Amino acid sequence: MQVDYIIVGFGLAGLAYAEELEKHNKTFIVISDTSQNSSRVAAGMFNPVILKRFTPVWNGKDQIELAIPFYRKIEEKLNKSLGNLDQKIIQYIDIYAILKSIEQQNNWFVACDKPVMEDYMIPKILENKNNQIIAPLGFGKLINTGKVLTELLLDRYKNHLLQKEIFIEETFQHKELIIKEDSVSYKNSTASKIIFCEGFGVKTNPFFNYLPLNEAKGELLIIKAPKLQLDFMLKAAVFIMPLGNDLYKVGATFNWKDKTLIPTKEGKEELITKLETVINTEYTIVNQLAGIRPAVKDRRPLIGQHPKYKNVCILNGLGTRGVMLAPTMAKLLYQNLEENQNLDKVIDIKRYQNLIGN
Ligand SMILES: Cc1cc2nc3c(=O)[nH]c(=O)nc-3n(C[C@H](O)[C@H](O)[C@H](O)COP(=O)(O)OP(=O)(O)OC[C@H]3O[C@@H](n4cnc5c(N)ncnc54)[C@H](O)[C@@H]3O)c2cc1C
Incomplete structure (x- = not known):
């Protein structure tokens, strides 16, 4: 099969x-296994404010402004090709940040004054009226934030690609x-370019395993928790995200040593300890x-062409x-490869060229 692109990894x-390629009528195949699952377990939250310090996420506002129509368009496309869903893949949900001290309350107001935050942070302190939540000093409220149901999105998109017979598991x-001058070949497929999107799986990729990941297990x-009754995401020592039917996602840990996908006793205990500083309600652990x-x-993405093989x-x-x-990032990479637009140095993998062979 001759295609424009081979994509490896489907998170x-x-x-x-893949969506960028469909938008531009390019041909492609996707090859993916399930050895990594970051995108599937992710809480799927989007929020342009770092809630530890109330500072803006790097280019967060611009990224959200592109991301929302991007996921909406996919949702519409998949509803057409696979049939309508009663659930929205992308949903707005406010975030309530528990304020722990007078200093944090002051920091909230200082942050609200920054122009980049004004679409997101409400400049007042909300009183806690839910006795299942421990928040004596109230909440700061964020709006225009939300979540993407990543597992549903990936399953639906994969079905769409399977229907077109361009997904290989x-x-x-x-x-x-x-690798040749103008093409790459893999088994019975030939493409102009191959794009590796393997997440932490890149560690086993001989072309790119020199890149300095600082992977973090979560x-x-x-x-x-039937009595909790949240219709917003709660953020304190952990975040609590409502999933419907009294279910909530609670997370997340950061572990830079353990590289396995196995849930641990330590992870569970850490989450329980933190959770119980946030809520005061009966709950059972489901998963x-x-x-x-x-x-x-x-802390910047890794985008671009291999320094030696331009098609990789x-x-x-x-x-x-x-x-x-x-x-x-998909848009910027596409524009770089197809329209000769330069990549910003802070995301271009060229910044790590000196590490090759180390
Ligand atoms: C606990 C947790 C919570 C998170 N919460 C959020 C959140 O709320 N909001 C947010 O924006 N982000 C969140 N993230 C981060 C987010 O999940 C990642 O940024 C994102 O999923 C990375 O996507 P990816 O496609 O690069 O990698 P992955 O999702 O890991 O996908 C890589 C894919 O490539 C496949 N693959 C790898 N090697 C090969 C190979 N050799 N052959 C074939 N296939 C291969 C893997 O199996 C996998 O399917 C969270 C992550 C975790 C772990």
């Missing part, structure tokens, strides 16, 4: 590049890739999930914010 990065064997709990965030040493490219390093970053 949020691979999906965003298998582990990509890097040693079988044949664990989450799903709890059932525990774990994934590895493909974070980078300098990467879209990775989405770290803790894949939902917001993936659409923008």
Whole structure:
């Protein structure tokens, strides 16, 4: 099969590049296994404010402004090709940040005054009226924030690609890739370019494993808490995200040592301890999930062409914010490869050229 692109890896990065290609009527195939699952376990939250310090996320406002229509368009497309869903893939939900001290209350107001925050942060302190939540000093409220149902999105998009017979479920064997001047070949497919979107799986990719990931395992709990009755996301020592039917996602841990996808006792205990500083309600644990965030040493994505093989490219390093970053990064990579637009140095993998061979 002759196509414009081969995409390896189908998490949020691979999906965003596939969407970019469909938008431009390019032909492609996707090859993915399930060895990594960061995008599937993710809470899927989008929010342009770092809630520890009330500072803006790097380019967060611009990324959200691109991401919302991006996911909406996919939702419409999938409803057409696969039939309507009664659930929205992208949903707005306010975030209530528990304020822990008078200093934090003051910091909230200072942050609200920054022009980049005005669409998101409400300049007042809300009183806590829910006795299942521990928040004696009230909440700061964020609006225009929300979540993407990442697992549903990936399942639906995969079905769309399966219908078109362009999704291959298998582990990509890097040693079988044949690279020529103007093309790459893998098994019986030939393409102009290959884009690796493997998340933490990039560690086994001989072309790009020199890139300095600072991967962080994250664990989450799903709890059932019938009396909690939240219709917003709550953020304090942990975040609590309503899923419907009295279920909530609670997360997340950060562990830079353990590289497995196995949920741990330590992760569970840490989440329970933190959760009980936030809520005062009966709950049961329904499930525990774990994934590895493909974070980078300098906290910026890893985008661009291999320094030696121009047809071998990467879209990775989405770290803790894949939902917001993936659409923008896919667009920038496409414009770089197809329209000769330069990549910003802070995201271009050229910044790590000196590490090759180390
Ligand atoms: C607990 C947790 C909570 C999170 N919460 C949020 C959140 O609220 N909001 C947010 O924006 N982000 C969140 N994230 C981060 C987000 O999940 C990541 O930024 C994003 O999912 C990374 O997507 P990716 O496509 O690069 O990687 P992945 O999702 O890991 O996808 C990579 C894909 O490539 C496949 N693959 C790898 N190697 C091969 C190979 N050799 N052959 C074939 N296929 C291969 C993998 O199996 C996988 O399907 C969270 C992450 C975790 C772990």
